[in-house]
Amino acid sequence: MTAVPRLFVRQSSGLVRTISAFGAMVFGVHCISLSSSGLIPFSWVASVWPGASIIGVLTVAMLLGLFHAYSYAAIGSAMPRSGADYVLGSRVLHPTLAFAASWVLGIFSGIVAGGLIAWIPGTALPTLARTIGIIFENQAAVDFASWSASSTGILVIGTICVLVTWMTMLLPTQRIVRILEVGFFLGVAAWIVIFIVLATAPGPSAFQEAWDRFMGTGSYASRIDLAVQAGMEYSPNVVIMTLAGLIMGFWIYYGYYIPTFFAGEVKDTQRNLLIGAWSSLLVTWAIFSFANILLERLVPLKWIAAEGYLYNNTETFAMPWITFYASILAPNPLVVGLITLAWIYTLINLAQTYFFYTSRIIFSWAFDRIIPSGVAHVHPRWGSPVVAVSIIALLAWVGVIDAATRGILATQLHFVFFAVITQLVPVLALTLLPFLKPQLWATAPRIVRAKVGPIPVITLVGGITLVYLVWMIVASFLFPAVGGGIGMGTLAVFAVLFLIGAAVQRIARWYRLRQEGIDLAWTFREIPPV
Amino acid sequence: MALFRLVFASDFHGSDLVFRKFLRTVELYQAQALLIGGDLTGKALVPIVRRNGTYEAELAGVRHIARTTSELRQLEQLIANVGYYPRVMDAEEVGALAGDPAALEALFRSCIQSQIEHWLELAADYLRHRGVRLCVIPGNDDPPFIDTLLRSAGDPIVFADGQCLPLADGTYTVVGLGVSNPTPWNCPRDWTEERIEETLRRLLSHVPDPHSAILLVHVPPYDSGLDLAPVLDEQLRIRYAGGQVLLQPVGSRAVRAIIEQFQPLLGLHGHIHESPGFRRIGQTLCVNMGSEYGEGILRAAVINLEGRRIKGYLPATG
Numbered sequence: 062m063t064a065v066p067r068l069f070v071r072q073s074s075g076l077v078r079t080i081s082a083f084g085a086m087v088f089g090v091h092c093i094s095l096s097s098s099g100l101i102p103f104s105w106v107a108s109v110w111p112g113a114s115i116i117g118v119l120t121v122a123m124l125l126g127l128f129h130a131y132s133y134a135a136i137g138s139a140m141p142r143s144g145a146d147y148v149l150g151s152r153v154l155h156p157t158l159a160f161a162a163s164w165v166l167g168i169f170s171g172i173v174a175g176g177l178i179a180w181i182p183g184t185a186l187p188t189l190a191r192t193i194g195i196i197f198e199n200q201a202a203v204d205f206a207s208w209s210a211s212s213t214g215i216l217v218i219g220t221i222c223v224l225v226t227w228m229t230m231l232l233p234t235q236r237i238v239r240i241l242e243v244g245f246f247l248g249v250a251a252w253i254v255i256f257i258v259l260a261t262a263p264g265p266s267a268f269q270e271a272w273d274r275f276m277g278t279g280s281y282a283s284r285i286d287l288a289v290q291a292g293m294e295y296s297p298n299v300v301i302m303t304l305a306g307l308i309m310g311f312w313i314y315y316g317y318y319i320p321t322f323f324a325g326e327v328k329d330t331q332r333n334l335l336i337g338a339w340s341s342l343l344v345t346w347a348i349f350s351f352a353n354i355l356l357e358r359l360v361p362l363k364w365i366a367a368e369g370y371l372y373n374n375t376e377t378f379a380m381p382w383i384t385f386y387a388s389i390l391a392p393n394p395l396v397v398g399l400i401t402l403a404w405i406y407t408l409i410n411l412a413q414t415y416f417f418y419t420s421r422i423i424f425s426w427a428f429d430r431i432i433p434s435g436v437a438h439v440h441p442r443w444g445s446p447v448v449a450v451s452i453i454a455l456l457a458w459v460g461v462i463d464a465a466t467r468g469i470l471a472t473q474l475h476f477v478f479f480a481v482i483t484q485l486v487p488v489l490a491l492t493l494l495p496f497l498k499p500q501l502w503a504t505a506p507r508i509v510r511a512k513v514g515p516i517p518v519i520t521l522v523g524g525i526t527l528v529y530l531v532w533m534i535v536a537s538f539l540f541p542a543v544g545g546g547i548g549m550g551t552l553a554v555f556a557v558l559f560l561i562g563a564a565v566q567r568i569a570r571w572y573r574l575r576q577e578g579i580d581l582a583w584t585f586r587e588i589p590p591v
Numbered sequence: 592m593a594l595f596r597l598v599f600a601s602d603f604h605g606s607d608l609v610f611r612k613f614l615r616t617v618e619l620y621q622a623q624a625l626l627i628g629g630d631l632t633g634k635a636l637v638p639i640v641r642r643n644g645t646y647e648a649e650l651a652g653v654r655h656i657a658r659t660t661s662e663l664r665q666l667e668q669l670i671a672n673v674g675y676y677p678r679v680m681d682a683e684e685v686g687a688l689a690g691d692p693a694a695l696e697a698l699f700r701s702c703i704q705s706q707i708e709h710w711l712e713l714a715a716d717y718l719r720h721r722g723v724r725l726c727v728i729p730g731n732d733d734p735p736f737i738d739t740l741l742r743s744a745g746d747p748i749v750f751a752d753g754q755c756l757p758l759a760d761g762t763y764t765v766v767g768l769g770v771s772n773p774t775p776w777n778c779p780r781d782w783t784e785e786r787i788e789e790t791l792r793r794l795l796s797h798v799p800d801p802h803s804a805i806l807l808v809h810v811p812p813y814d815s816g817l818d819l820a821p822v823l824d825e826q827l828r829i830r831y832a833g834g835q836v837l838l839q840p841v842g843s844r845a846v847r848a849i850i851e852q853f854q855p856l857l858g859l860h861g862h863i864h865e866s867p868g869f870r871r872i873g874q875t876l877c878v879n880m881g882s883e884y885g886e887g888i889l890r891a892a893v894i895n896l897e898g899r900r901i902k903g904y905l906p907a908t909g
Contacts, residue, residue, distance in 0.1 A: 578903055591612075591614045
């Protein structure tokens, strides 16, 4: 029996959107970061919750991320355009509320890009330079590491990195994407080298010998005692592991959903946004988890926790970096050089993804004419949004200065708090979409319209995501080590930014109405068919 | 000086829902004129297979079954909303149609004609007593026979293709041309750049003040940021580089040259769905609102004119 055709197509033109599932995954992986997030599980998670299974934390965080990722894929599918989160929130809840939330996220993302760039001279370069200094007995590298981590070093190197990122972001999008893809493969290659080094090490004694060779005789055996004396309480506990996973999800995996911010450029959004977000989560989870399995073959978890604890809580010289562990096991210039190159390159990639998605958020504001459309100007020759990128570069520089001076924003640490609060708006809008805008929901793509029995999936998943987000806010206060010790200063910064955002939206509406006879509220209004 | 407000949209591609939303903008934004930039007709037909008293169809990978007449009407509307033509038939008819291109073409023609006539009737009823005109041009995907339907619609619907039409008591002149430069699909209204330039030049020569002209041309100007589309290979497959779609400007050089030379007040365009936006070429504001007809979303531009200037503009999406 021949199949009955389900569709007849006549000859006509047909063009599609641009970013593929692979592209969405590359953006997601870079925003999660193979470099910075690659260090966190072994240096930070292990020390904040000594005894918590690293793979357990990574897995719990990844599983929760799947729900959050679904919510954001649905947001991008419901409003497949730049700044989809803002667009959905403004249409479903309230334009002022949605813009204020988007404003805070956009401004703070720009500043955080600077905070992440400051991480290059503040942590990454010193780590890598010290590794080179220790392994190759190069005092200049050790001295450079110390200078790099100083306020002057962070300011100087951070400024150079901002300039480099800014200049690369002026390139046409296709070149940027190529740069990101090179970084993806370079980062994966560096991890494969780390895997090989860890997997081919004969056993725990080989690691112990390597450690003592470079860090001093007897150093390996003393780390746990030193950490315990400094106050480390080792407690292998499933509840702690789960709790840690709930909080660390954002830290480790933040970024898997960013293609939602440029959903207008993603083809087949409901498929590719979800595949991109989920696959970037799974790819990074697999890489970090496999690295942990190989590392724990050589070093007990308690030792990993102790080294992290010493670094984060004491003045003891400590090197809790998986890159260092691999480098001492294979102390040759090729291995160390590849890891160093990959780490620095992908950290720039991380900043680039922030520049990219923040520029799209700014685009959506300009498209709704809340800010001058000139901000979204695309350079005719380069094809890049020069004004938006330059604004983000300035914000990033503020982030570098803040990091160099240990300012009030402590951007990286507070980002969870800032990002999560702003995400409440679009996720709430998604959760309530079937009830507040039933017609919009009824005509939305399948991922948005799907139901489990009588309940819309987006309401169910959105509800779980909302609970998760609220917990993240609470946890930011409960666990200062993760939330950055949020004080009145930080709260005031958030409130002022939010109020400025609300004021910008209201003033823009008043101005357009008075000067142009255009009511910006029209753009948020549902258009019922005749 | 009096304010004149128009609403522009394009590329409905048969979406009944988008067209009916477009008409509603008159009421929502107090528009005084509506302009459509072409590509009215749908690209595909979904057979609803009649089988043992039920009706089955597949839309975007989802199987739908209607058991009652009311459910059948809902299914037809669902298909029409996303721009496809629904047609009830037996499985045998579907099979026969697949092997008979002439019959399929005739069926498409019948569906297109039926929908265009329905839309024109709906628009006339809705706009006439509101005193609002609807200027429409075809697009490169529209078969030539719809011109007759559009031309014969009569007031308040105005067929603007190849015409210079006064708007707002002659304050503005709509210069319409429903074509595109050559596309890889060899569509019915793909014209050479030379022919486009020659025609526009001739039309504009009839406009006393080109600065008051509203260019209603389906294809956007070349390299304007309103014309970015994927690069295709010889088999019309999208070209990728490293997993990324390659993009290039595909607008009309002739339209760009005409805009640069004559500097009309407005350039209203469609054609490239993926490249919406507002761009200035000299003093001319060029608009392409793109299209999301497949999602049933209207993308329109609300534009305020005052004398010889654009007082304000806003994208309206819903």
